[in-house]
Amino acid sequence: MTNGGAGEMFFWGVLKRDLLLSFRRKSDLVNPLIFFLMVASLFPLGVSPEPTFLEEVAPGVIWVAALLATLLSLDGLFRSDFEDGTLEQTLLSPQPLFLVVLAKVFAHWMMTGLALTLLSPLLAVMLFLPVEGMWGLMASLLLGTPTLSLIGAIGAALTVGLRKGGVLISLLVLPLYIPVLIFGTGAAQAAITGLPLSGYLALLGAILVLGLVLAPFAIAAALRISASS
Amino acid sequence: MADKKWVPRWFYQLASPRWCYDITGKLLPLFAWAALLLLLGGTAWALAFAPADYQQGNSFRIIYIHVPSAILAQSCYMLMAIAGAVGLIWKMKVADMVARCCAPIGASIAVLALATGAIWGKPTWGAWWVWDARLTSMLILLFLYFGVMALNSAIENQTTAAQSTAVLALVGLVNIPIIKYSVDWWNTLHQPATFTLTEKPAMPVEMWMPLLIMVLGFYCFFAVAMMLRLRNEIVTRERRSGWVKELVQAQSR
Numbered sequence: 001m002t003n004g005g006a007g008e009m010f011f012w013g014v015l016k017r018d019l020l021l022s023f024r025r026k027s028d029l030v031n032p033l034i035f036f037l038m039v040a041s042l043f044p045l046g047v048s049p050e051p052t053f054l055e056e057v058a059p060g061v062i063w064v065a066a067l068l069a070t071l072l073s074l075d076g077l078f079r080s081d082f083e084d085g086t087l088e089q090t091l092l093s094p095q096p097l098f099l100v101v102l103a104k105v106f107a108h109w110m111m112t113g114l115a116l117t118l119l120s121p122l123l124a125v126m127l128f129l130p131v132e133g134m135w136g137l138m139a140s141l142l143l144g145t146p147t148l149s150l151i152g153a154i155g156a157a158l159t160v161g162l163r164k165g166g167v168l169i170s171l172l173v174l175p176l177y178i179p180v181l182i183f184g185t186g187a188a189q190a191a192i193t194g195l196p197l198s199g200y201l202a203l204l205g206a207i208l209v210l211g212l213v214l215a216p217f218a219i220a221a222a223l224r225i226s227a228s229s
Numbered sequence: 230m231a232d233k234k235w236v237p238r239w240f241y242q243l244a245s246p247r248w249c250y251d252i253t254g255k256l257l258p259l260f261a262w263a264a265l266l267l268l269l270g271g272t273a274w275a276l277a278f279a280p281a282d283y284q285q286g287n288s289f290r291i292i293y294i295h296v297p298s299a300i301l302a303q304s305c306y307m308l309m310a311i312a313g314a315v316g317l318i319w320k321m322k323v324a325d326m327v328a329r330c331c332a333p334i335g336a337s338i339a340v341l342a343l344a345t346g347a348i349w350g351k352p353t354w355g356a357w358w359v360w361d362a363r364l365t366s367m368l369i370l371l372f373l374y375f376g377v378m379a380l381n382s383a384i385e386n387q388t389t390a391a392q393s394t395a396v397l398a399l400v401g402l403v404n405i406p407i408i409k410y411s412v413d414w415w416n417t418l419h420q421p422a423t424f425t426l427t428e429k430p431a432m433p434v435e436m437w438m439p440l441l442i443m444v445l446g447f448y449c450f451f452a453v454a455m456m457l458r459l460r461n462e463i464v465t466r467e468r469r470s471g472w473v474k475e476l477v478q479a480q481s482r
Contacts, residue, residue: 154400158393162383171379172397175372178365179407221317222396229389 010095011103018107021080028076032112033119036069040123051128058127059137059188065123066116066141067177070148073112074173075166077104077156078223087160091227097220102212105146105153105219113145129192136191143204144184150208150215151176157222161229180207244321246463247472253456260452267446274439288352293440295345296423297447299367302342303405305335305451306370309377310402313395323459325391326466328398329381330458334451336374343367354418362411363419366404373401387466 022029043061044054081087090100120141124134155173159165187200242248275293282289309331316324346364347357358364377394384390412421423440424430430437467473 151400154396158380158397159383161389164383168379168383171372172376175369175376176400176403178369218396218400222393225389225392225396229384229386 007096007099011099014100014103015107018104019110022107022111028073029111029115032069032073033115035072036065036116036119037123039065039068040127044127055128055130058124058129059133059185059192061127062120062123062129062137063141063144063181063185063188066113066120066145067148067181069116070112070145070152071170071173071177073108074152074156074169075159077108077153078160079156079165082160082227087223087227091224097223098216101153101157101216101219101223105149105216108153109146109149113141113149117141117145129188132194133188133192136197137188139197139201140184140187140204143201143208144180147180147204147208147211148177150211150219151180153219154215154222157219157226159226160223161226180204183207244319244323246323246326246467247470249323250460250463253460257453257456257460260449260456264446264449264453267442267449271439271442271446275443279436279439280433285353288349291345291349292423293443295342295349296440297444298338298342298345300444301447301451302335302339302367302370303408304448305331305338306373306398307402307405309335310395310398313391313398316391317395322466323463325388325395326459326462327455328395329391330455330462332374332378332381332394334454334458336371336378338447338451339367339371339374343371359418361418362415363408366408366411369404370408373398373404377401 040061043057047053047057078087081090091097117138120138121134124137129137152169152173154176155169156165158172159168162168183200183203187197187204190197190200243252271293276290279290279293281287309328312324312328312331315321316328343364346367350359351357377398380397381390381394384393412419423432423437424444464473464476
């Protein structure tokens with residue numbers, strides 16, 4: 001980074017702008033969280049309200065609900081910027097696109113992943129998750145949800161110019177979410193049974209680091225392609 | 230072009246749809262015969278002459294379909310990603326076409342691998358499907374193929390579609406090593422690799438020889454299917470060019 005100072009300013013500027021925009025549109029902020037709550041409450045109603053059963057499936061259900069809530073919020077990630085021309089201006093600006101993308105994804109994660117993580121104890125209580133599993137669940141969500149935002153942003157960037165992006169994003173992104181889901185629920189399950197969960201968390205961390213380094217390139221390339229058409 | 234000496238001439242020639250159409254026309258019968266002979270010979274040898282397995286008896290013979298299709302499904306994905314990357318970097322139309330043709334073939338081969346695996350799993354593991362690492366990662370490969378096809382058909386503009394698909398295919402490349410090493414990383418029901426480059430196969434030569442022939446046969450079949458699709462794609466996309474019009478006129482006479 002030759003223009004470290006400018007780049008840094010730029011990063012925080014984009015981050016602040018995106019956060020401000022979502023706080024101005026409260027519904028965008030709250031909708032994924034409500035969705036998260038609703039999906040998780042479907043399971044006791046649809047499958048079985050038995051506490052013994054629910055405590056077994058709780059980590060998985062909470063993880064799947066978080067994953068779907070993230071998926072739901074992805075469509076708007078670049079769409080408004082694409083429609084009002086901000087995206088094109090950003091592409092033309094001399095600042096590295098890598099930074100913009102990283103800032104936008106970070107803002108998205110604070111709105112969804114971080115919020116979902118903070119909300120997860122409530123769901124855990126609703127689904128009778130044993131207290132021992134609480135920290136494991138929260139830690140796995142904290143490490144896993146940023147990866148969901150990063151991978152999801154690739155899908156959002158690829159489909160930003162399309163009218164029917166919603167379902168398509170799910171198709172593109174869900175297969176790539178599966179490893180995160182496996183290790184995320186694994187960590188929570190290990191915490192419940194009293195097994196060490198550092199291995200799972202280390203793997204989630206490794207996936208996150210890999211995503212942080214590589215995903216912004218893919219997102220930037222996808223945005224350039226989508227904007228050029 | 231003086232500083233581009235390290236790129237061979239045939240690589241540039243491949244970028245020409247017309248030249249590509251001609252060369253595939255010449256190669257097609259060659260690969261078709263090779264595929265036919267290898268697959269027929271391999272199947273006969275595998276089903277009739279190879280010895281039965283000491284534990285599984287004759288049910289193991291599905292390996293001769295299952296392993297080649299599993300290998301090919303992954304190779305096809307890699308080809309799709311590499312061709313997509315070539316299309317992104319050198320803006321070669323033909324590379325984009327190759328990548329596009331790979332997806333449906335690869336998806337069908339992946340379905341074949343999963344189906345034969347299920348049929349084989351029933352007598353040996355007692356279940357059609359287990360959520361084992363190798364099976365799951367193979368299923369993810371199929372989903373990735375679906376995603377690539379969905380994205381490609383969703384975007385109107387052909388160039389944009391090709392570029393977007395290439396990015397997606399490259400991202401999905403992460404799954405290939407996961408499939409490969411899933412049997413080593415996790416304790417799974419699935420057996421480890423039959424063929425490795427570094428070690429001798431654990432089965433006797435009269436068992437793995439037909440398998441090798443089947444793998445080669447599957448690759449030749451893939452080449453045939455690929456070239457047929459590619460030629461179709463080339464003619465469709467170049468339908469406004471002079472040489473395609475001449476070709477159509479020559480054939481309709």
